[in-house]
Amino acid sequence: MVIHSAHPRYRTNIHAMKIGVFDSGYGGLTILSKIRQQLPQYDYLYLGDNARAPYGTRSFEVIYEYTWQAVNWLFEQGCRLVIIACNTASAKALRTIQMHNIDPTTQRVLGVIRPTVEAVPAITQNGHIGILATPGTVASNSYVLELEKTCNLSPAPCNLKITQHPCPMWVPLIEAGEQQTDGATYFIHQDLDELLAQDPLIDTIILGCTHYPLIQDQIDQYLAGRGIRTIAQGEIVAQSLEDYLTRHTDIREVLSTDGTCTYFTTESATKFQSSASRFLQADIAAQHVELP
Ligand code: DGL
Secondary structure: OOOOOOOOOOOOOOOOEEEEEEEOOOOHHHHHHHHHHHOOOOOEEEEEOHHHOOOOOOOHHHHHHHHHHHHHHHHHOOEEEEEEOOHHHHHHOHHHHHHHHOOOOOOEEEOOHHHHHHHOOOOOOOOEEEEEEOHHHHHHOHHHHHHHHHHHHOOOOOOOEEEEEEOOOHHHHHHOOOOOOHHHHHHHHHHHHHHHHHOOOOOEEEEOOOOHHHHHHHHHHHHOOOOOEEEOOHHHHHHHHHHHHHHOHHHHOOEOOOOOEEEEEOOOHHHHHHHHHHHHOOOOOEEEOOOO
């Protein structure tokens, strides 16, 4: 794998910098909308690499390459901070980008896995955790490793039984706008059954892919009456970002505060606008961009 070296600083206008939010496609919108509810004052750039989604079945090298292209592009547009609102990219590329690609004095990149994991001990009653995610996230084992670390560090170490299950069909169905079809329902039920067959005592399921909140109602409906709580990441990531900005005044002070959001996609802008507007329940305008 070719690791890109630290990037030169971008100093377009250091007092009017934005927060970048990146996902392979539409999933990051579920994070963005919660962040904007929590922190409406800032300016955001959203980038969906819809033309190359899904990432979840791609190799480590390809996910790293695509993610770095996207993150770098957001820095070039004047972002001070980029949220990788994608578990697959957080699992496969975040650490390398943080360690090798950016100049941390002027650029910061945050992921979604660590804040999600930190919320789990307060939610589960019996420590039986299910993780639903893309094949890439599951194969990376990131959730298992992070959960074990969090648990060992917690003042009252908990006994966790963690069960992962990959859902390779869910992202393609959501990206295609087919999540309400009978075909999608079949795969959703099948994957939930397969997860619970591995551990019927699961009381908490992490929706470890930012696309999955778009089918959370269908998931919750199927699980109704079984005492299982599903965790979506939007509010958790939004709260964690607010805490981060409270601690990092150097970043907070250079962020512009006009409350705007601009959307970019590597796919057709018209297609993105129509799907994103459905997911966000508001009309948005999008612009097409080519990466790298
Ligand atoms: N939303 C991405 C995630 O959280 C989906 C990845 C994909 O494109 O497969 O993992």
